[in-house]
Amino acid sequence: MHQFAQADFGVCGEFIRCLFRVARNFFTRGVLRGQKNEEFVMLLGILSCKETIARLDDYLDRELSPQEVRLVARHLKICHQCAKRFAFETELVEGLRRRLHRIEAPADLLEKIRTSLEAAETGAASHGNSNPQCGVLKDNQGSL
Amino acid sequence: MPDSPRAAQFETLLAPILGSAYGVAFRLTGDRDDAQDLVQDAALRAFAAFETFEPQTHFKAWFLRVLVNCHLNRARSASRRPQTVPLDDGEDALLFEAARREGLMARGLDPADALLARFDADLVAAALGELPDDFRVVATLFLLEEMSYEDIAHIVECPVGTVRSRLHRARKLLQKALWELARERGLVEAQNWKSGRSE
Secondary structure (H helix, E strand, O other), X not given: OHHHHHOOXXXXXXXXXHHHHHHHHXXXXXXXXXXXXXXXXXXHOOOOHHHHHHOHHHHHOOOOOHHHHHHHHHHHHHOHHHHHHHHHHHHHHHHXXXXXXXOOOOOOHHHHHHHHHHHHHHHHHHOOXXXXXXXXXXXXXXXX | OOOOHHXXXXXXXXXXXXXXXXXXXXXXXXXXXXXXXXXXXXXXXXXXXXXXXXXXXXXXXXXHHHHHHHHHHHHHHHOOOOOOOOOOOOOOOHHHHHHHHOOOOOOOOOHHHHHHOOOOHHHHHHHHHHOOHHHHHHHHHHHHHOOOHHHHHHHHOOOHHHHHHHHHHHHHHHHHHHHHHHHHOXXXXXXXXXXXXXX
């Protein structure tokens, strides 16, 4: 059985190998006692509520892979409670973004920066330094 | 436009992103004058190190990295003691549970919208200002600039996993700060502050 599972049968073989591993885990480590089995989850597309909520932050941050998004969406279709939580948190992020609307920069900010850059260049040139402000503006750690 | 070609090139790249940079600076400092000062300081530092900018890369991310560094250095030197991070981030889904307790789920409204209607822009800005610096930086870049973990990691110079966990904690801390401020201002019922466990 083990040799059979190790053989290369393409997608079908991968499916059989995964079933073999799930069955082995079932008997040896106790899948039914709540042990997570990501391979089983990804293969059969089944997410529990706990696994779905664990993906909430990455979902909101648009950091889930397309495959995981499909898994989450599949769960949300059949779980009203999780769907409500996801909808709430999504709308909360959007609402916070609307309230933190961008503040306009002062109209003369670019002009002020231009003046200070010119002063920096003039100062550097008069001191024979091709890199204005270098050493003065770098912090103690030497990073930008 | 400046006379020097180097300054002119720098200004050409800076001008289109100045609004974003000022917006981030304002949310980090919470003050218009401090924000202006921070952007000017960052511009000088960035100009001084302009040779290190690789033209094929993203100038905005590079400049925001300088700006965030300036802000964190200023914040560290301004406070004598290192900033403490609360051990208690607040409960999971605090506002969701609050909306449920207030019965907002059952009224056929959008519960998040109904709850947020009580939080104006000042309250949200104040809550963001309550976050410790490291958390406020990632929350600002995520909420205001809608940046990915990878972009934020590049700006704050830490691994993507650290950004993920900081953002997760920042979200909880922000919800907690929002609710505490709303409670202090009498915008929500005081008894609904306690978690569902007490009811």
